[in-house]
Amino acid sequence: MSSHADDEFILRLSLMSELDDVTPRDGLADLVIARYRRGRRRRFAGVFGLFLVFAGIGVPIGVASASGGTPARPGPVVLRLGSYALALPDRYHRTDVDASPCAAGAAAVARPAGEEHGPAVAAASSGVCILMFLAPLSGAGRADPNVPRDAEPLAVGHYRAWLAPRGYSPAGDGTALVIEGDGRDLVIGAAGLPRSALVSLVSAGLSAA
Amino acid sequence: MRRIRGAPAGREAEFTEFVGSASARLLRGALVLLDTREEAEDALQLTLLRTFRRWDHARQAPEAYSRTVLVNVCRERWRHRARHPEVTGLLTETGPRAVVTSFTEAVDRRHVLVRVLRRLPAVQREVLVFRYMLDASVADTAAALGIAEGTVKSAASRGLDQLRMLLSAEYAEYEDKRVRRVQPR
Numbered sequence: 035m036s037s038h039a040d041d042e043f044i045l046r047l048s049l050m051s052e053l054d055d056v057t058p059r060d061g062l063a064d065l066v067i068a069r070y071r072r073g074r075r076r077r078f079a080g081v082f083g084l085f086l087v088f089a090g091i092g093v094p095i096g097v098a099s100a101s102g103g104t105p106a107r108p109g110p111v112v113l114r115l116g117s118y119a120l121a122l123p124d125r126y127h128r129t130d131v132d133a134s135p136c137a138a139g140a141a142a143v144a145r146p147a148g149e150e151h152g153p154a155v156a157a158a159s160s161g162v163c164i165l166m167f168l169a170p171l172s173g174a175g176r177a178d179p180n181v182p183r184d185a186e187p188l189a190v191g192h193y194r195a196w197l198a199p200r201g202y203s204p205a206g207d208g209t210a211l212v213i214e215g216d217g218r219d220l221v222i223g224a225a226g227l228p229r230s231a232l233v234s235l236v237s238a239g240l241s242a243a
Numbered sequence: 244m245r246r247i248r249g250a251p252a253g254r255e256a257e258f259t260e261f262v263g264s265a266s267a268r269l270l271r272g273a274l275v276l277l278d279t280r281e282e283a284e285d286a287l288q289l290t291l292l293r294t295f296r297r298w299d300h301a302r303q304a305p306e307a308y309s310r311t312v313l314v315n316v317c318r319e320r321w322r323h324r325a326r327h328p329e330v331t332g333l334l335t336e337t338g339p340r341a342v343v344t345s346f347t348e349a350v351d352r353r354h355v356l357v358r359v360l361r362r363l364p365a366v367q368r369e370v371l372v373f374r375y376m377l378d379a380s381v382a383d384t385a386a387a388l389g390i391a392e393g394t395v396k397s398a399a400s401r402g403l404d405q406l407r408m409l410l411s412a413e414y415a416e417y418e419d420k421r422v423r424r425v426q427p428r
Contacts, residue, residue, distance in 0.1 A: 038400060038403055041403045041406075041407065042374075042375060042403070045356075045371070045375050045403070045406070046375050046376075048356055049271070049356060049357075049375060049376055052354050052355070052356050052357065053271045053274065053354065053357070056267070056270060056271050056274060056280075057267050057270070058262075058266040058267060058270045058284070058287060059284070062262055062266055062287075062288070062291070063255075063258060063259035063262035063263070063266075063291070064259070065288070066258075066262070066288060066291045066292050066295055067255055067258070067259075067295065069288070069292055070292055070295050070296065073292075194299060214296075
């Protein structure tokens with residue numbers, strides 16, 4: 035036992051001495067932070083590219099066909115996607131992503147050019163559509179698009195998130211929240227709902243599934 | 244809701260401080276777990292990137308968090324290497340005649356102890372790196388590697404025995420060569 039204790043001590047010392055000259059490059063932290071920002075920009079831009087289409091088409095249709103969608107079911111609605119669950123107030127009802135008022139947004143999500151995407155789930159209330167989908171994976175070698183500089187970082191419950199800047203969506207009141215995920219980010223888009231209302235809704239209702 | 248506008252600067256400052264204090268140790272650990280300095284540097288960058296992505300969670304115990312990430316990154320590389328053996332065929336040969344692919348690698352070859360540690364079985368190597376290079380406790384090592392504390396202790400003990408044996412052999416080989424050089428034919 036004492037022999038092992040000696041070995042341990044000698045091993046520590048020897049490794050320290052042998053690897054004394056092995057040091058990381060200068061400015062490593064800055065390099066990592068820059069790499070993080072590049073990855074964030076790619077993911078962010080991909081997400082908002084999709085959302086632009088969703089908000090641009092979905093909002094007018096959502097407002098115009100407030101009574102559409104599948105019939106309301108009693109009780110609170112929980113949208114589940116991947117490892118997330120979003121509990122919504124009673125007035126919402128789950129709707130097929132292909133049904134009005136979310137159909138246009140879902141179609142946009144389902145046909146992102148060249149993107150890998152996950153399934154989408156949706157809920158609707160009168161004139162409001164909430165759509166949840168997993169952000170596309172950012173591909174290597176893709177161009178580094180411009181990022182909305184005013185994207186607002188927020189803490190939403192336990193999650194880090196970014197809120198689309200005001201006026202970013204051509205539809206005016208469409209908005210989106212990007213929840214930072216392990217592999218893929220979660221996007222929660224809303225049409226017909228103010229930004230603050232979306233943030234409150236997600237803060238109160240989003241949890242791990 | 245807590246707004247964190249402006250918080251990134253503080254987050255980055257904390258992370259930068261952590262990198263300054265921990266990155267050398269992590270790099271040395273990666274150097275033993277992987278085959279080359281280049282691989283170790285890549286693994287370190289990826290480890291730090293993943294740690295930074297989860298900094299809000301990792302900041303509570305950044306050393307422990309980054310150690311766990313590092314071993315996962317190294318395991319991913321091993322699995323990749325197992326799936327693509329033709330790519331790493333040259334790099335896995337660690338004997339004196341192994342092909343040296345870069346100047347950095349040539350310099351690294353003088354690290355006798357590192358070379359010998361790399362010849363240990365994966366679990367023993369991981370345990371020795373965690374215990375004696377990254378200064379992790381038995382409990383932390385067990386948690387990070389996903390093994391029982393008893394396994395950590397036995398792997399450390401066997402690893403040290405094996406290391407002693409390999410170093411003796413290495414030394415004997417070195418002595419043999421030295422004597423042959425001193426006594427020319």
